[in-house]
Amino acid sequence: MSDITEFRPTDVLIVGAGPVGMITALALAQAGASVRVIEREGQIINSPRAAVYFPSTLLVLEELGILDELDRIGFRNRAFGTHVPEFDYHSVVVTEPVEGIAYDYQLHVGQHDVARVAMEHAQRLGVDVQFGCELHGFEEYDDHMLAMASGPDGEVTYSAKWMIGCDGARSMVRKLAGIEFEGHTWPERFVATNVKFPFGELGYEQANFVCDPVNMAVIAQLDTAGLWRCTYMEDSSLPEETFAERIPQRYEWFMQGRTDYEVVSASPYMLHQRAGETLRKGRVLLAGDAAHATNPCGGLGLTSGLWTGIVLADVLGAVLKGEEDASILDRFSDERRRIFWEVVTPAATENKRMLQEADPEQRQKDLGFLKALEDNPESGALLMLFAYKVIGDVLRPNSRWAHADPSDRVAIDIRNRKGQIH
Numbered sequence: 001m002s003d004i005t006e007f008r009p010t011d012v013l014i015v016g017a018g019p020v021g022m023i024t025a026l027a028l029a030q031a032g033a034s035v036r037v038i039e040r041e042g043q044i045i046n047s048p049r050a051a052v053y054f055p056s057t058l059l060v061l062e063e064l065g066i067l068d069e070l071d072r073i074g075f076r077n078r079a080f081g082t083h084v085p086e087f088d089y090h091s092v093v094v095t096e097p098v099e100g101i102a103y104d105y106q107l108h109v110g111q112h113d114v115a116r117v118a119m120e121h122a123q124r125l126g127v128d129v130q131f132g133c134e135l136h137g138f139e140e141y142d143d144h145m146l147a148m149a150s151g152p153d154g155e156v157t158y159s160a161k162w163m164i165g166c167d168g169a170r171s172m173v174r175k176l177a178g179i180e181f182e183g184h185t186w187p188e189r190f191v192a193t194n195v196k197f198p199f200g201e202l203g204y205e206q207a208n209f210v211c212d213p214v215n216m217a218v219i220a221q222l223d224t225a226g227l228w229r230c231t232y233m234e235d236s237s238l239p240e241e242t243f244a245e246r247i248p249q250r251y252e253w254f255m256q257g258r259t260d261y262e263v264v265s266a267s268p269y270m271l272h273q274r275a276g277e278t279l280r281k282g283r284v285l286l287a288g289d290a291a292h293a294t295n296p297c298g299g300l301g302l303t304s305g306l307w308t309g310i311v312l313a314d315v316l317g318a319v320l321k322g323e324e325d326a327s328i329l330d331r332f333s334d335e336r337r338r339i340f341w342e343v344v345t346p347a348a349t350e351n352k353r354m355l356q357e358a359d360p361e362q363r364q365k366d367l368g369f370l371k372a373l374e375d376n377p378e379s380g381a382l383l384m385l386f387a388y389k390v391i392g393d394v395l396r397p398n399s400r401w402a403h404a405d406p407s408d409r410v411a412i413d414i415r416n417r418k419g420q421i422h
C-alpha cells in the first residue's frame, strides 16, 4: 500500500516545471505568494523545442531579473533569412532599434535553460520544486483544493488555494477539470532535430524560414558551439517510429549533399491550433501550452504562453493579497483566449501556409510579398514589434506589467507602420 504524505499547504500549486511553469512560479513568488511546483520527470526536460525569444519576451525576462544570466548563456541575433529555393530567392531582414523599445535583437537560448534559471531564482524565494511527481487527481473545496500525485516515495497529497496547469498541450490538469481543448490538430507531422552542422557556410542566417511545398523548414542556430535546429515537415502517413531513419535523406536537401553533420537529438511531433474553452474553472487555472497550443511556425507558442503565465501570476497575486476580486480570473481567461484566437492563430497559420504553400500562383504572390517586405525600410522595425501583440491587456492599471501593455504606443505604432508582417 502506498504512503500518503501531507505537505505544508501553499497559496498556489503549479503542475509542470516547463518554462511557463517556472516563470509563473517566479513571478508569483516575487508577488509574495507561497508556491509549490510538481514535475513528472526527474529533471527539467531538454527536448528540441523553443529557442528564439522576441523583445516582448525579453521584457519579461528582464523584469523578473533573469535576462542577464540568459544573455550570457545564449547569444543575440539580429538577422532573419527567408529562402525560396525554387526561385533562388534569399532575403535577410535585420532588426532595428525602435524608439521606446529596449531591445533591438532576439535572444537564442534553449527553453530548458529558461526554465532552469527561473527555477533557481524561484527556489531562492522559497518555491518548493518536487521532481518525479505526477499529478493524477484533485478535489476542490470552498477555499482550497487537494491535489493527488504519485511521487518517488509513493502517493502524495498537496493542499493549495489555487492550482495552475502548466503541464503542456496534453495537460492532465485540463483533462481532470473537464475543460475542452477547442480547435484542430494539423494533419502534418513536424520533425525537430538538433544537429551540429555549419549552416552559415551554406548561406543560412542565424534564423531562417525555408519555403518549399516538400522541404519547408525552420532553421536556427542554437548556440555558439555549432549546434543548430532544423525542423522540417513529413507526411504523417509515414510510420512515426521510423522517422529517424529518414533524417539522412531529408538532410541531403537542406545540407546540399554534405554529410559532415552530427545529429544530437530529434523528435517528431503533432501540431495543434487549440485553446481551452476556458482558462479558469473554479480554483483551476491554465497557462502555457496547457491553455493554448499553436503550430510553432514563427515562434509564437512560448512567446504567447509565457505572457499568459505572466498575466495570470499578476492577477492571481493580487487576488491572494485581497487587492482584486477573484472575478478578474475570468477576465484573464477571456483576454488570453482572445489573444490566442485573434493574434497568435492567424499569424502562425499564415506562416505555416506560406512555408509549405504548393499552389504555383500563390507561391508567386508570396514571393511578391517577400520582395516587398525586403524593400520596405520598416521591415526590421516590424520584425521587432509584431510579437508585442501577444501581450494584450494586462488587466490591472497598477500592474507591474502596465508599462508593457501595447494598447497605447506600440499598437498604434504597428498600425501606422507601412507593411504587414505575420
Ligand SMILES: Cc1cc2nc3c(=O)[nH]c(=O)nc-3n(C[C@H](O)[C@H](O)[C@H](O)COP(=O)(O)OP(=O)(O)OC[C@H]3O[C@@H](n4cnc5c(N)ncnc54)[C@H](O)[C@@H]3O)c2cc1C
Binding pocket: 015, 016, 017, 018, 019, 020, 021, 038, 039, 040, 041, 045, 048, 049, 050, 051, 052, 053, 111, 133, 134, 135, 136, 166, 167, 168, 169, 171, 172, 173, 192, 231, 269, 287, 288, 289, 290, 296, 298, 299, 300, 301, 302, 303, 304, 305
Ligand atoms: C520543435 C518546437 C520548436 C518550438 N520553437 C518555439 C520558438 O522558437 N518560440 C516559441 O515561442 N515557442 C516555440 N515552441 C513552442 C514551445 O516549445 C512551447 O510553447 C513550450 O514548451 C510550452 O511550455 P510549457 O511550459 O507550457 O509546457 P512544456 O514545456 O510542455 O512543459 C510541461 C511540463 O509539465 C510536465 N507534466 C506534464 N504532465 C504532468 C503531470 N501530470 N504531473 C506533473 N508534471 C507534468 C511535463 O513533464 C513538462 O515538464 C516550439 C515547440 C516545438 C515543439
